[in-house]
Amino acid sequence: MARDLLGCLFVVAHADGRTVLRLVETEAYRGALDPGSHGYRGPRPRNLSMFGPPGRLYVYLSYGVHFCVNVVCGQEGVSEAVLLRAGEPVAGVEAMRVRRGVVEGNRLVASGPGRLTQALGITREHDGASLLRGGSMWCARDEATERFQEGGISQTKRIGLAVGRGDELTWRFVVAGHPCASRAR
DNA sequence: CAGAAGATCTGC
DNA sequence: CAGATCTTCTGC
Numbered sequence: 001m002a003r004d005l006l007g008c009l010f011v012v013a014h015a016d017g018r019t020v021l022r023l024v025e026t027e028a029y030r031g032a033l034d035p036g037s038h039g040y041r042g043p044r045p046r047n048l049s050m051f052g053p054p055g056r057l058y059v060y061l062s063y064g065v066h067f068c069v070n071v072v073c074g075q076e077g078v079s080e081a082v083l084l085r086a087g088e089p090v091a092g093v094e095a096m097r098v099r100r101g102v103v104e105g106n107r108l109v110a111s112g113p114g115r116l117t118q119a120l121g122i123t124r125e126h127d128g129a130s131l132l133r134g135g136s137m138w139c140a141r142d143e144a145t146e147r148f149q150e151g152g153i154s155q156t157k158r159i160g161l162a163v164g165r166g167d168e169l170t171w172r173f174v175v176a177g178h179p180c181a182s183r184a185r
Numbered sequence: 186c187a188g189a190a191g192a193t194c195t196g197c
Numbered sequence: 198c199a200g201a202t203c204t205t206c207t208g209c
Binding site for chain 1: 200201202203204205206
C-alpha cells in the first residue's frame with residue numbers, strides 16, 4: 001500500500017481553492033507486528049483513529065511541535081497505516097508556500113512529514129477524517145502516476161526510529177532521486 | 186509522580 | 198547542535 005501511494009495525488013480542498021501534492025515518499029507501519037508503529041502497544045487516546053476503519057487519516061503531534069499524517073489501511077481493529085513523508089507541489093503552490101512561511105521553489109514545501117502537513121494545512125483536527133467520498137481530502141491517480149511508479153522506486157529502512165529498523169524492514173518507499181523527497185539525516 | 190524519549194524541523 | 202513542548206512509557 002505504501003508503495004501504491006507513490007506517484008498518487010493527495011488533494012485538499014480548502015475554502016480558497018485546492019492544494020495538491022504528488023506523493024514521492026511514504027513509509028509503512030504494521031501495527032501489532034511492528035515495534036516501530038504507534039499501534040504496537042494497542043489503542044491509546046492519541047492513536048485511536050489508527051484502529052478505526054481504513055480510508056481515514058491518523059494525525060498526531062510529533063515532538064510536541066509538528067503534525068504528521070498517515071492513511072489508515074488496515075481493517076477496523078488492525079492498526080496498519082502509511083505515513084506520508086514528502087510530496088511535490090502540483091497545484092496551489094502559492095497557498096502552500098504561505099502556510100510554510102516564505103519558501104522559494106518546490107524543494108522545501110513538503111519534503112518531510114512535518115513540512116507536508118504544514119503545507120496542506122493538516123492538523124490534529126483532521127485526525128479521523130475520511131478520504132472516501134464526500135470529504136474535503138482524497139487521493140487520486142492521474143496520467144503521470146504510472147510514469148512515476150515505473151520510473152523507479154527506492155526502498156530503504158525507515159527514518160528516525162530507534163526500534164523496528166532491522167535490515168529486513170525496508171518499508172520506506174521513495175520515487176528514485178526525486179528532489180522533493182526528505183533529505184537524509 | 187517525575188523524568189525521559191520520540192515516525193521533526195528550524196535557526197544559531 | 199540545541200530547543201520547542203505534546204503524548205506515552207518507565208522507574209521509583
